[in-house]
Amino acid sequence: MRFVLLGAGLFALSLFVMSGQMGVPSGLPLPVQVAIAGAAGVAAWHARRSWWPLAAVGAVTYAWLVVWPPLLVASYFAGRTLSRSRGIAAYVGACLVVCGVSAVVGEARDGLQEMLTASLGNALFMALGMIGLPLAVGLWTRARAEVLEAARERAQRLEREQVMRAEQARAQERARIAREMHDVVAHRVSLIVLHAGALEVRATDEETAETAAMIGGIGREALANLRDVLGVLRAPRTGAVDAGSRSRPAPGGHRPGSVLGDLDAGYRPQPTLGDLDRLLDQSRALGIAVTRRDEGEPRPVEETVERTAYRVIQEALTNVHKHAGGVPTDVLLRFGDGELEVEVRNQAPHAPPEELPGAGWGLVGLRERVELLGGSLRTSAEESGGFLVSARIPA
Known part of the structure; x- marks a missing residue:
């Protein structure tokens, strides 16, 4: 124009x-x-x-x-x-x-x-005014544009270098965390599995053998999940990746659309609501009377929503084990219009249970996980002495 x-x-x-x-x-x-x-x-x-x-x-x-x-x-x-x-x-x-x-x-x-x-004077004036001056202006504007372009390229190069340094530092930190988790957590859980296996073999009564087998199974599942997390931490990818954001593997082990599709195809799929009953059975085997109720019309929802709901229930039951002992616990799944609501409510403990060590970040991580999907998490102590964990997740 x-x-x-x-x-x-x-x-x-x-x-x-x-x-x-x-x-x-x-x-x-x-x-x-x-x-x-x-x-x-x-x-x-x-x-x-x-x-x-x-x-x-x-x-x-x-x-x-x-x-x-x-x-x-x-x-x-x-x-x-x-x-x-x-x-x-x-x-x-x-x-x-x-x-x-x-x-x-x-x-x-x-x-x-x-x-x-x-005439010499007028000819020089015309030459300078019609040729020299515009030529000089053109040279100046080109030089200015080249300086600005060089400055822009330098700024872009510095920005790229800064991003690369940040990515390198992030990769080093992820590798350090992976090493610590492997050397400490994986080692301890492996010992638990080994001792549980030995106890199962040496047990003289059936109940002890079943309990030891259950502990060994839970430990092996924890090791498998830990391997998945370590694979995520060591994956040569940029950006934060949620370990629970992978889709179920397609036939042949390939996960279409997954940022971790090039990792070990033997990784197990992340749990969803279809695995909820097995989780509840594990808690029942440890002495907690867990009751499940479903309200509304069950319908398929996104796998990320199912995984998040599963993790909310899992963390809530873990807290019941750690802080309330074997008290009756109600698990509610409510399918509403455009959202999935999860409630885990336990009764008041009969006596102060033995406190198990923990990092104290479980509910914080749950809240972050739920809010990433646009939902909300509410935790509150009830007047009866029980505790409620409630999550609303857009679905």
Whole structure:
């Protein structure tokens, strides 16, 4: 659009100069003047691809009629595009030849054209004003644009380097966490599994053997989940990835659309509400009377919603084991309009249970997990002495 405006402006200015208002009257018929001005305008419009036609039109019109606007605009484009000093020197030399030809034509025509082009002072003034000044402006604007571009590239390069350093630091930290989890947590859980297996073999009564087998199964499941988490931490990927955000594997072990699809295909799928009864049975085997109730019309929901609901119930039951002992606990799943509500409510403990060590971040992590899906988590102690964990998750 700007080149269209440039062509229109140059057409009007050239026609104005040929009329004698800002230069030497051409004395040509109006149609010829319009044709010459039109050629200058078209050459200016074409300057977005090549400015040499504009320079040719400017040279002819200046030497013949002292129509200076095309040569002025061409000199600006020469300064903007000629990158080598040899090219600029060649352009200046060609312009001096044009000025010499203009002086010869001025001598032949006499009058105002001779005064403007043949006298040394006026010829120098015209050369500086129509060629030197726009050429210098073009060179300055190009140099300024190059400096700004270099500064922009430098800023982008520094930003990329900063991101790379941050990613490297994040990868190192993730690797350190993975090492600590493997060396400490995995080792301890492995010992639990081994001792449970030994107890199962040596147990003299069936109940002890079943309990030891259950402990060993839970430990092996914990090791499998821990392996998944360690794989996520060591995965060569950028950005935070939730260990529970993987989809179930397709036939052949590939997870379409999963950012972890290139990890070990033997990883087990993350639990969903379909695995909830097994989780409740494990708690019942440890002495907790767990009751499950479903309200509303059950319907399929996103797997991320199911996993989050499962984790809420799992953490709530873990807290019941740790802080309330074997007290009756109610688990409620309510399918509402556009949301899934999960409630875990336990009764007051009969006696203070033995407190098990914990990191204290379970509910904090649950709240973050639920809020990432746009939901909310509420935890509160009840007047009866029990405790409630309630989550609302958009579904």
